[in-house]
Amino acid sequence: MTATGQHLRTAAAAGPAAVRVVDAVKVYGRGDTEVRALDGVSVDFPVGRFTAVMGPSGSGKSTLMHCAAGLDTLTSGAALLGDTDLATLDDRRLTLLRRDRIGFVFQAFNLLPTLTVAENITLPSALAGRPVDQEHVDRIVDTVGLRDRLHHRPGELSGGQQQRVAVARA
Ligand SMILES: Nc1ncnc2c1ncn2[C@@H]1O[C@H](COP(=O)(O)OP(=O)(O)OP(=O)(O)O)[C@@H](O)[C@H]1O
Ligand SMILES: [Mg+2]
Numbered sequence: 200m201t202a203t204g205q206h207l208r209t210a211a212a213a214g215p216a217a218v219r220v221v222d223a224v225k226v227y228g229r230g231d232t233e234v235r236a237l238d239g240v241s242v243d244f245p246v247g248r249f250t251a252v253m254g255p256s257g258s259g260k261s262t263l264m265h266c267a268a269g270l271d272t273l274t275s276g277a278a279l280l281g282d283t284d285l286a287t288l289d290d291r292r293l294t295l296l297r298r299d300r301i302g303f304v305f306q307a308f309n310l311l312p313t314l315t316v317a318e319n320i321t322l323p324s325a326l327a328g329r330p331v332d333q334e335h336v337d338r339i340v341d342t343v344g345l346r347d348r349l350h351h352r353p354g355e356l357s358g359g360q361q362q363r364v365a366v367a368r369a
Pocket of ligand 1: 227228234235236254255256257258259260261262263306
């Protein structure tokens with residue numbers, strides 16, 4: 200299955216775009232195992248709106264998200280965050296952009312197994328060397344209902360609880 204304008208449907212854009220993807224092509228592998236996961240996808244994700252990307256399993260949704268968030272690169276086409284074309288950034292600037300401007304809940308949650316829930320949630324601040332706003336963190340922890348699991352490790356949590364840790368971290 201390949202993501203095209205027909206398979207990948209998104210809300211019509213209105214107003215400025217937070218993220219813009221233009222003529223995106225993503226090819227994994229080569230030869231017999233080549234997979235064309237994105238085949239000319241263009242989409243705007245408007246500021247201040249929730250956008251749902253829908254499509255069958257394997258149609259390229261995660262690929263689109265990874266490329267739009269600077270976690271993977273496109274084979275051709277462009278991904279822009281605001282006015283920033285991600286292809287123009289070197290590894291270091293891409294890392295900073297991901298840390299400071301993007302929150303991402305992975306399909307597989309990518310929590311660090313050796314850290315507690317509390318440490319996983321505050322990891323981006325710790326990496327940035329920024330002080331943690333404990334009041335803000337407390338509000339988030341209560342919102343996602345993880346108060347009684349803060350000192351557990353991800354392996355001791357249910358799937359939904361792990362997902363909520365990933366939401367809190369983002
Ligand atoms: N690293 C990779 N190497 C080769 N093929 C890949 C790789 N990652 C994804 N694919 C293939 O690219 C296509 C798109 O995968 P993707 O993960 O973007 O789908 P998805 O829409 O997120 O699916 P799901 O709903 O199952 O999560 C699939 O056919 C998949 O097998
Ligand atoms: Mg996916």
